[in-house]
Amino acid sequence: MGSQWKAKHREAAANAKGRLFGKLSKEISIAARNGADPDTNARLRLLVEQARKASMPRETLERALKKGSGSGEGAHYEHLTYEGFAPHRVPLIVEALTDNINRTGPEMRVLFRKGQLCASGSVAWEFDYLGMIEATPQASDTDPEVAAIEAGAQDLEPGEEGATLFFTDPTDLDLVCRALPEHGFTVQSARLGYRPKNPVRLDEAQLQEVEAFLSALDAHDDVQSIYVALAG
Numbered sequence: 001m002g003s004q005w006k007a008k009h010r011e012a013a014a015n016a017k018g019r020l021f022g023k024l025s026k027e028i029s030i031a032a033r034n035g036a037d038p039d040t041n042a043r044l045r046l047l048v049e050q051a052r053k054a055s056m057p058r059e060t061l062e063r064a065l066k067k068g069s070g071s072g073e074g075a076h077y078e079h080l081t082y083e084g085f086a087p088h089r090v091p092l093i094v095e096a097l098t099d100n101i102n103r104t105g106p107e108m109r110v111l112f113r114k115g116q117l118c119a120s121g122s123v124a125w126e127f128d129y130l131g132m133i134e135a136t137p138q139a140s141d142t143d144p145e146v147a148a149i150e151a152g153a154q155d156l157e158p159g160e161e162g163a164t165l166f167f168t169d170p171t172d173l174d175l176v177c178r179a180l181p182e183h184g185f186t187v188q189s190a191r192l193g194y195r196p197k198n199p200v201r202l203d204e205a206q207l208q209e210v211e212a213f214l215s216a217l218d219a220h221d222d223v224q225s226i227y228v229a230l231a232g
Contacts, residue, residue: 023224024051025064026077026097032068042174046190053188080222082108083123085116086210090200091126092228094217104222111217126229127194131173133166134159135185142184151179163188167195196229 024047031044038045051061078101082094092115098104109117133153137144144164148156153166153176164185168176170192177190202210210230217223 020054021051021056021060022221023097024054024056025060025067027224028061028064029068030077030079030097032065033070036065036069046174046177046187049187050189080104081120082112082117083120084112084118085123086213086228086230087115088200088202088206088210090202090210090228090230091123091196092214092226093123093127093194094223095225095227096220096222097224098222107220107222111220114213124194126198127196127227129170130154130193130195131168131170131176131190132193132195133168133173133177133180133190134163134188135166135180136163136188138181138184138186144185147180147183147185150183151176151185191225193225194227196227199229199231201231 028044028047028051031041031047035041035044038048048061077097077099080096080098080101082096084092084094086092094108096104096108144156144166147153147164148166151166152172153168155167157165157167159165166176166180166185173190173192177187180187207230210228214226214228217226
């Protein structure tokens with residue numbers, strides 16, 4: 001799994017849009033701290049574009065921008081990263097945004113009881129920290145390998161529903177995002193994240209146990225992303 005783990009059939013859930021908007025709003029608020037103008041804030045520009053593609057209501061987007069820039073009322077979010085293992089010693093990294101660290105920490109420890117919560121740095125070495133771009137071809141004959149080379153991506157792998165995941169150096173994320181459309185790809189999402197170096201392969205029973213563990217983590221309101229070293 002080169003990109004973040006996603007719950008199976010999440011798209012079919014009745015509250016999928018609401019949860020997506022909630023997560024995007026938090027990330028937009030955080031990004032807007034470095035400037036509320038998307039033209040001068042690359043991270044914010046990517047998130048705003050992602051929000052628009054997801055059909056986020058304008059008022060929701062504007063409220064998130066105001067919170068981050070300090071011109072609106074609302075919670076002040078902190079970014080937290082948790083490292084550990086799912087059942088069967090599967091390494092994972094969880095990213096969260098919270099307005100109450102004293103609440104989130106204990107709740108995460110409870111969620112990790114069927115796995116193992118570790119100290120910072122204990123698991124991160126098993127992942128590469130990269131730019132991750134999910135993009136779809138504008139034509140059926142578009143060659144993703146050629147596009148990756150021309151746009152400056154480091155690597156690529158097949159994504160979901162015909163998309164391609166392009167991987168970049170963290171500092172090149174915005175540059176590659178801007179270049180991919182010139183080489184036949186439409187960017188759907190872009191973020192910095194973790195790619196496992198040695199994904200673990202499990203049997204069906206073990207996989208179901210790990211999926212249940214990950215689903216419980218993903219259901220927590222503060223969890224933004226889960227990166228897991230699990231072979232697809």
